[in-house]
Amino acid sequence: MTRIYVPIDSSALSLGAERVAQAVQREAAQRGVEIELVRNGSRGMFWLEPLVEVETPVGRVAFGPVKPHDVAALFDAGFMSAGANCTHPLCLGLTEEIPYLKKQERLTFRRVGITDPLSLADYEAHDGYRGLRNAIAMSGADVVKTVTDSGLRGRGGAAFPTGIKWNTVLNAQATQKYIVCNADEGDSGTFSDRMLMEGDPYCLIEGMTIAALAVGATQGYIYVRSEYPHSVKTLRTAIEHARAAGYLGQNILGSGRAFELEVRMGAGAYICGEETSLLESLEGKRGVVRFKPPLPALQGLFGKPTVINNVMTFASVPVILDRGAAFYQHYGMGRSRGTLPFQLTGNLKHGGLVEKAFGVTLRELLDDFGGGAASGRPIRAVQVGGPLGAYVPESQFDVPLDYEAYAAMQAMVGHGGLVAFDDTVDMAHMARYAMEFCAVESCGKCTPCRIGSTRGVEVIDRIVAHKADAPVREENVELLRSLCDTMLAGSLCALGGMAPYPVLSALNHFAEDFGIDRAA
Amino acid sequence: MNAPHSPQAQARVQRIWDIANAHRHMPGALLPLLHALQDAFRYVPDEAVPIIASTLNLSRAEVHGVISFYHHFRREAPGRHIVQICRAEACQAMGAATLEAHAKRVLGCDFHETTADQAVTLEPVYCLGNCACGPSMMIDDEIIGRVDCETFDTYLTELRANAQEGA
Numbered sequence: 001m002t003r004i005y006v007p008i009d010s011s012a013l014s015l016g017a018e019r020v021a022q023a024v025q026r027e028a029a030q031r032g033v034e035i036e037l038v039r040n041g042s043r044g045m046f047w048l049e050p051l052v053e054v055e056t057p058v059g060r061v062a063f064g065p066v067k068p069h070d071v072a073a074l075f076d077a078g079f080m081s082a083g084a085n086c087t088h089p090l091c092l093g094l095t096e097e098i099p100y101l102k103k104q105e106r107l108t109f110r111r112v113g114i115t116d117p118l119s120l121a122d123y124e125a126h127d128g129y130r131g132l133r134n135a136i137a138m139s140g141a142d143v144v145k146t147v148t149d150s151g152l153r154g155r156g157g158a159a160f161p162t163g164i165k166w167n168t169v170l171n172a173q174a175t176q177k178y179i180v181c182n183a184d185e186g187d188s189g190t191f192s193d194r195m196l197m198e199g200d201p202y203c204l205i206e207g208m209t210i211a212a213l214a215v216g217a218t219q220g221y222i223y224v225r226s227e228y229p230h231s232v233k234t235l236r237t238a239i240e241h242a243r244a245a246g247y248l249g250q251n252i253l254g255s256g257r258a259f260e261l262e263v264r265m266g267a268g269a270y271i272c273g274e275e276t277s278l279l280e281s282l283e284g285k286r287g288v289v290r291f292k293p294p295l296p297a298l299q300g301l302f303g304k305p306t307v308i309n310n311v312m313t314f315a316s317v318p319v320i321l322d323r324g325a326a327f328y329q330h331y332g333m334g335r336s337r338g339t340l341p342f343q344l345t346g347n348l349k350h351g352g353l354v355e356k357a358f359g360v361t362l363r364e365l366l367d368d369f370g371g372g373a374a375s376g377r378p379i380r381a382v383q384v385g386g387p388l389g390a391y392v393p394e395s396q397f398d399v400p401l402d403y404e405a406y407a408a409m410q411a412m413v414g415h416g417g418l419v420a421f422d423d424t425v426d427m428a429h430m431a432r433y434a435m436e437f438c439a440v441e442s443c444g445k446c447t448p449c450r451i452g453s454t455r456g457v458e459v460i461d462r463i464v465a466h467k468a469d470a471p472v473r474e475e476n477v478e479l480l481r482s483l484c485d486t487m488l489a490g491s492l493c494a495l496g497g498m499a500p501y502p503v504l505s506a507l508n509h510f511a512e513d514f515g516i517d518r519a520a
Numbered sequence: 521m522n523a524p525h526s527p528q529a530q531a532r533v534q535r536i537w538d539i540a541n542a543h544r545h546m547p548g549a550l551l552p553l554l555h556a557l558q559d560a561f562r563y564v565p566d567e568a569v570p571i572i573a574s575t576l577n578l579s580r581a582e583v584h585g586v587i588s589f590y591h592h593f594r595r596e597a598p599g600r601h602i603v604q605i606c607r608a609e610a611c612q613a614m615g616a617a618t619l620e621a622h623a624k625r626v627l628g629c630d631f632h633e634t635t636a637d638q639a640v641t642l643e644p645v646y647c648l649g650n651c652a653c654g655p656s657m658m659i660d661d662e663i664i665g666r667v668d669c670e671t672f673d674t675y676l677t678e679l680r681a682n683a684q685e686g687a
Contacts, residue, residue: 014653046653188609188610193649229646264551264552265550265552266592267555268591284548284550285586286585286590302548303546345610346613346652348652351651351652373615419609
């Protein structure tokens, strides 16, 4: 019986994968052919979705992008038996040989697109839960040391050393400790968390369980944004299966240790991606940002010591506990160790998920993977790191993607998302949008963010309205810079604190869009 | 609108109490409770506020504060279908502004408004996680990628047909 894969990932569904799956089942039934249909995660090559794969003795063969009306012709062309030699125009050959995939370094995404996301047997057959089995046999301090030695830093964007955070919680004295996963992936240009939750949920569960055992936490929550309903459903089902198999619950793998895990849904507030705002939201309150100190590691959820980390941070933990700290630490450069699943988005021919070791450059990602702008026009600017990240001009495309190297040019690697814009982009408009978004999503607590963002929109409107009137324009540009300075230095959190990054990068690198003569 | 003491209104209030009580002992209950109410009624009814406050021992102001803070929670019944169009950067890079303008024109309403025939409520959304397939929109729980004006019109026709059938 032949296995056929049609992804159930949200992006694949958004491009018609459900109707393709139905067409495959219908055609197979009509032809009396027995198939096993697997709804896998996405391989992360979105210009090829819906990507249909056929299991053959020599590996999986890919076909894409497949529309429902293509399915009959695929069967006619013998796609189930011809293997990589199939002459159908949608045949892409062996999936693993596709250069876009072959050139990656998938440590965290090793199973996404390959396994049935909800099959524990599949997960275990692909090295799943080896990390947890190792961790159970270690002391908490040794698990924490392994994570520290790996060089893993927070993948949400703040890039704080994960081992140090866990160590603080390990050493805290409390009757209750928590593990909280930040799955409020609200940045535009990001979807790696979503892909992993939908495509390899056990990886996240395993990472959180390892954290719980390491620091002595018995309760965990995954806070998933409300815009990700499929992730919520998939995680809840995976948790049920994991519990039934003894990977979660009161007696994990017979160790006598307990960890209970629950999914909680957000409610459309971008600020709840900020860790203290998320904790407030979990506690049933408005997502208002807290002052730090105290750190969540000491006084977090319900006032208790809490490990709060991004999805990608937890998802990187199983491979570290499986292959060891040195294995992970070997990848990368400088103080940015390991790999990052970069997300190539926006105006690109070949948008997708590209996991590479730190040190790769933006130009390499755009040229070797992105394929240039979808519009065919030149790429003028790339926003890296989400809405609070700088717009990177072509002159900076060769700076290695490394936390420190990007910070040094007032830019941000963040969660690894990048949005490409072609030369029709109006950078004054994008600067205005940065302020507008900040105003819409501000929690309202601190004046620089709450008021500054609204005034920022107004000042940019005045600049644009007076592009040709140099004195008025210059006066307002100076005011905008001063406002950005206030927001940078005076905001309570990174929302107000980093909204100036995209604005200043637009002013500095794309001055002409504000009517400012570059040569001046 | 039901009269306050009609059987329907009383049944509604009872249902709200049942949902509230089911969440009474949950740690950080308020957001799950609000989600459960919106799942049941498609919005959070005004009658729910004092019931929630009483159940969770909060002030009505606190409950109101939470409901009004989060973009996801509605205080009024929406149209038959909710259409959310992504306004974020990656979708902008692929022409979301054009889609937004088209949608408002074709629907005859702005964001946060409902069409005159009650078929569609139009909302902005800031990122659906579909950033390599923009412009994206969400119709109820379904995400649709690479939406151009023609695609939008096709979906709208289907939605209006559903609405007429009382779907």
